[in-house]
Amino acid sequence: MKRLTLMTVAAGLLMSTAVSAQTLRIGLNEDPDVLDPHRARTFVGRIVFSSLCNKLVDITPELKFTPELATEWQWSDDGKSLTFKLRPGVKFHDGEPLNAAAVKANIDRARTLPDSLRKSELSSVADVEVVDDMTVKINLSRADATLLSQLSDRAGMIMSPKALAAGDFSQNPVCSGPYKFVERVQNDRIVLEKFADYWNAKDYNFDRVVFQPIPDTTVRLANLRSGNLDLLERLAPSDVPAVKADSNLVFAPVSGIGYQGLTINTQNGERAKSPLGQDKRVRQALEYAIDRDVINEVVGNGIYPPAGQPFPEASPYNNPKFAANKRDVEKAKQLLKEAGVDKVKFELTFGTSTTAQQIAEIIQAMGAEAGFEISLRPTEFAAMQKEAQAGNFDVNVIGWSGRVDPDGNIHPFVTCKGALNDGRYCNAEVDKLLNEARVTSDEAKRKQLYDQAQEILQQDLPIIYTYYQPWPFVHSKKVQGFKPYPDGMIRLKGVKFAS
Amino acid sequence: MLRYIARRILVAIPTLIIVSLLVFALQKLLPGDPVLTMAGEERDPQVLAYLREKYRLDDPIPVQYFAWIGSALTGNLGISLRTDIPVMELILSKLPVTLELAIMAMIVALAIGIPAGIISAVKKGTAVDYTANVVALSGLSIPNFWLGILLIMLVSVRWQLLPASGYVPPTEDLWLNIKTMIMPAFVLGTALAASLMRHTRSAMLGVMRSDYIRTARAKGLLSRTVILKHALRNALVPIVTLSTLLFGELLAGAVLTEQIFTIPGFGKLVVDAVFNRDYAVVQGVVLCTAVGFILMNLLADILYVLVNPRLRHAA
Numbered sequence: 181m182k183r184l185t186l187m188t189v190a191a192g193l194l195m196s197t198a199v200s201a202q203t204l205r206i207g208l209n210e211d212p213d214v215l216d217p218h219r220a221r222t223f224v225g226r227i228v229f230s231s232l233c234n235k236l237v238d239i240t241p242e243l244k245f246t247p248e249l250a251t252e253w254q255w256s257d258d259g260k261s262l263t264f265k266l267r268p269g270v271k272f273h274d275g276e277p278l279n280a281a282a283v284k285a286n287i288d289r290a291r292t293l294p295d296s297l298r299k300s301e302l303s304s305v306a307d308v309e310v311v312d313d314m315t316v317k318i319n320l321s322r323a324d325a326t327l328l329s330q331l332s333d334r335a336g337m338i339m340s341p342k343a344l345a346a347g348d349f350s351q352n353p354v355c356s357g358p359y360k361f362v363e364r365v366q367n368d369r370i371v372l373e374k375f376a377d378y379w380n381a382k383d384y385n386f387d388r389v390v391f392q393p394i395p396d397t398t399v400r401l402a403n404l405r406s407g408n409l410d411l412l413e414r415l416a417p418s419d420v421p422a423v424k425a426d427s428n429l430v431f432a433p434v435s436g437i438g439y440q441g442l443t444i445n446t447q448n449g450e451r452a453k454s455p456l457g458q459d460k461r462v463r464q465a466l467e468y469a470i471d472r473d474v475i476n477e478v479v480g481n482g483i484y485p486p487a488g489q490p491f492p493e494a495s496p497y498n499n500p501k502f503a504a505n506k507r508d509v510e511k512a513k514q515l516l517k518e519a520g521v522d523k524v525k526f527e528l529t530f531g532t533s534t535t536a537q538q539i540a541e542i543i544q545a546m547g548a549e550a551g552f553e554i555s556l557r558p559t560e561f562a563a564m565q566k567e568a569q570a571g572n573f574d575v576n577v578i579g580w581s582g583r584v585d586p587d588g589n590i591h592p593f594v595t596c597k598g599a600l601n602d603g604r605y606c607n608a609e610v611d612k613l614l615n616e617a618r619v620t621s622d623e624a625k626r627k628q629l630y631d632q633a634q635e636i637l638q639q640d641l642p643i644i645y646t647y648y649q650p651w652p653f654v655h656s657k658k659v660q661g662f663k664p665y666p667d668g669m670i671r672l673k674g675v676k677f678a679s
Numbered sequence: 680m681l682r683y684i685a686r687r688i689l690v691a692i693p694t695l696i697i698v699s700l701l702v703f704a705l706q707k708l709l710p711g712d713p714v715l716t717m718a719g720e721e722r723d724p725q726v727l728a729y730l731r732e733k734y735r736l737d738d739p740i741p742v743q744y745f746a747w748i749g750s751a752l753t754g755n756l757g758i759s760l761r762t763d764i765p766v767m768e769l770i771l772s773k774l775p776v777t778l779e780l781a782i783m784a785m786i787v788a789l790a791i792g793i794p795a796g797i798i799s800a801v802k803k804g805t806a807v808d809y810t811a812n813v814v815a816l817s818g819l820s821i822p823n824f825w826l827g828i829l830l831i832m833l834v835s836v837r838w839q840l841l842p843a844s845g846y847v848p849p850t851e852d853l854w855l856n857i858k859t860m861i862m863p864a865f866v867l868g869t870a871l872a873a874s875l876m877r878h879t880r881s882a883m884l885g886v887m888r889s890d891y892i893r894t895a896r897a898k899g900l901l902s903r904t905v906i907l908k909h910a911l912r913n914a915l916v917p918i919v920t921l922s923t924l925l926f927g928e929l930l931a932g933a934v935l936t937e938q939i940f941t942i943p944g945f946g947k948l949v950v951d952a953v954f955n956r957d958y959a960v961v962q963g964v965v966l967c968t969a970v971g972f973i974l975m976n977l978l979a980d981i982l983y984v985l986v987n988p989r990l991r992h993a994a
Contacts, residue, residue, distance in 0.1 A: 211951065213761045213762060214761070214762055214763050220719075221717070221718065221719025221720065222719070294729045294733070295726060295729055295730060295733065296726070297718065297719050297721065297723065297726055299723055299725055299726065300721055300723040300725075301721075350762070350763045351763065351764070365772075365943060366759075366762055366764060366769060366772075366943065366948075367941075367943040367947050367948065367951060368845065368846055368941075368943035369845075392845060392941075393941070394844060394845075394941045395938075395941070396938070396939065396941070398828055398831075399828070399831060399843060399844050399939065399940070399941060402828075402831045402832060402835055402836050402843040402844075403835075403842075403843040403844055403845075405835075405836045405843075406831075406835040406836050406839050406842070406843045407839065408835075408842050408843055408844070408845065559710075560710070560711070560954070561954075562710070562711030562712070562713075562715070562716045562954070562955075562956050563709075563710035563711040564711075565711065565712070565715045565716065566710065566711045566712040566715055567710075569712075569715065569722075580720070581720060592721070599721060599722045599723060599724060600720075600721070600722060
């Protein structure tokens with residue numbers, strides 16, 4: 181028996197050193213969906229694309245744009261066309277060259293493919309023009325300040341036109357990123373290997389990258405601790421103290437560009453006809469009843485920074501004036517009194533996760549002290565989504581993964597026809613300001629518009645923001661050079677194993 | 680004989696139709712909208728409309744049913760709404776994984792359950808018997824997921840002996856395959872081992888009281904020979920029947936075990952598909968399982984008749 185154990189240990193050691201010399205193993209929170217940037221919808225899918233597919237532009241940790249496939253870009257004076265100069269000598273994984281025709285083919289596909297999920301992101305594009313082999317010009321039907329940020333994500337990923345023509349792209353994705361596709365076993369792994377002809381191959385150090393979906397956070401962390409993983413995304417906040425105490429692990433959290441909040445049904449069907457839905461003072465009272473610092477400390481273990489607005493602290497559009505209010509139960513009671521109600525009943529719906537459950541319970545307890553009688557209703561996510569759209573809810577605990585451009589964090593949620601406006605909040609003035617902001621490219625002017633809209637929203641409170649969604653990464657000590665980005669993506673440039 | 684087989688097959692057909700109807704109807708009763716799940720965070724209305732049309736979700740439910748069952752009859756179970764992979768291909772690639780897990784778990788269950796049952800029967804009323812009973816009861820009452828996590832923490836994290844989760848096909852690396860499957864098979868097997876142990880014990884006790892055992896002892900045979908050669912053989916008959924029944928239970932238990940150890944098998948496939956509202960996969964998997972069970976039953980019925988001539992006359 182003893183000998184067997186020793187043999188097991190020895191074999192294990194041998195194997196782990198042989199593999200880990202070149203392979204980086206990344207633990208994901210779930211299995212990605214289709215590996216086609218135009219049809220993909222999952223967050224984890226974007227993480228895989230970050231290594232597989234290059235985009236026209238990328239972002240810096242400070243949310244500024246930086247060249248990737250395009251070396252430079254230029255807006256026309258009227259803001260209605262955007263011209264990109266492409267990086268010379270870039271090849272797709274199948275050896276085809278990257279050129280203006282390829283870029284045009286991709287953007288056209290994203291706009292016209294029937295089940296493309298990128299259509300709304302590119303809705304301002306009128307046509308794409310090949311100026312010369314390495315220059316491409318995008319003409320817009322209206323000014324669109326969000327376009328560059330859209331092109332810094334899936335809408336701007338360029339796939340090999342030859343592979344697209346082959347028809348089974350999602351099974352065999354071919355892009356121009358630092359790593360190329362090897363294989364995928366659904367629910368188990370996605371394997372990429374280094375692309376030797378990558379334009380910046382010297383900055384990428386791993387021969388292979390393996391993405392492993394491990395939905396259970398405890399098991400994901402156990403894999404990292406036992407050496408089966410080198411890096412994982414989305415650590416459970418309750419595991420933060422244990423990770424910090426483990427000298428073999430490095431905790432690398434970053435405050436994200438998304439948020440968590442409470443969406444209130446203000447105008448979606450019968451259930452909106454409640455004091456909470458109809459009277460903004462009641463909503464303000466609820467906001468004052470909530471102590472975001474407690475949520476941060478108790479549930480988030482310090483990684484849930486309080487949020488009072490949709491724009492993260494890293495964003496230039498964040499305004500300290502709208503920072504989260506401190507808890508004030510007296511003020512909450514006062515507001516309820518002004519509204520002429522003393523007991524407000526409502527149902528709080530949330531997804532079935534431990535974190536959401538804890539937050540809902542805390543809100544229930546805090547609300548009770550101010551005069552809210554909150555019943556809790558845990559609902560499986562897909563079911564909750566449908567009920568939300570149908571207006572079958574009072575208040576939902578729901579989050580948003582966030583977009584680099586401020587428009588993506590606010591416009592779809594609070595404009596009258598916003599696709600994600602579940603509570604159907606509608607205010608003509610807010611619509612006007614936000615519609616103007618999306619076509620204004622001057623940062624200072626744009627910020628003014630968002631500030632004005634926020635003045636109104638802070639009073640009306642169709643959404644009570646609770647905290648900014650962090651991206652808590654953890655990696656083993658041997659991984660060096662990893663830098664977490666606020667968009668939660670994993671960029672492997674310069675990342676290596678300690679020698 | 681042929682008439683008997685034909686009759687059994689005819690009986691299986693309405694069962695299959697009912698199963699297919701049930702699968703389809705239950706699926707429709709699931710709350711949530713597959714299109715909303717598919718359309719991603721942005722929920723573009725244009726895309727929603729297109730997807731509804733593509734997957735015929737706006738058609739009347741009977742029309743949807745016949746379209747599905749029609750292509751299922753030709754062996755086409757559709758493609759996964761989430762990953763574009765054909766459902767049949769998914770099923771065929773996941774089934775061997777779960778079978779391997781179930782077989783290994785069965786081996787664990789037999790290897791622990793039967794010897795423990797024999798020992799506690801032979802040592803009835805002693806401390807050994809009581810200890811075995813307590814252990815068996817704990818085995819029955821400890822939830823799989825708890826034991827699984829505990830083992831991962833101890834064996835993988837603390838001792839770093841085995842991988843914490845995942846799966847490597849035996850064709851790729853047999854040794855690594857066994858290493859990844861030991862813990863899941865143990866977790867799944869122990870619960871069964873407990874009930875196997877209890878049954879072996881009572882079967883053995885029954886046999887040990889019979890006359891021929893007394894005779895064997897009186898002849899002066901070694902105690903070992905009496906127990907293993909004379910008693911166990913007869914006691915094993917009900918145990919073998921039970922084991923085959925338990926094998927079906929194992930496949931169901933594999934669903935949870937696969938979740939804990941992230942094994943990409945049949946159980947994980949169906950659970951993930953339910954959460955992602957991947958209708959095509961859920962329907963395909965459940966239908967295949969049902970067909971499998973019906974075929975096994977059919978086979979068992981036919982075998983019984985072949986083996987037992989008395990049943991042949993009754994048929």
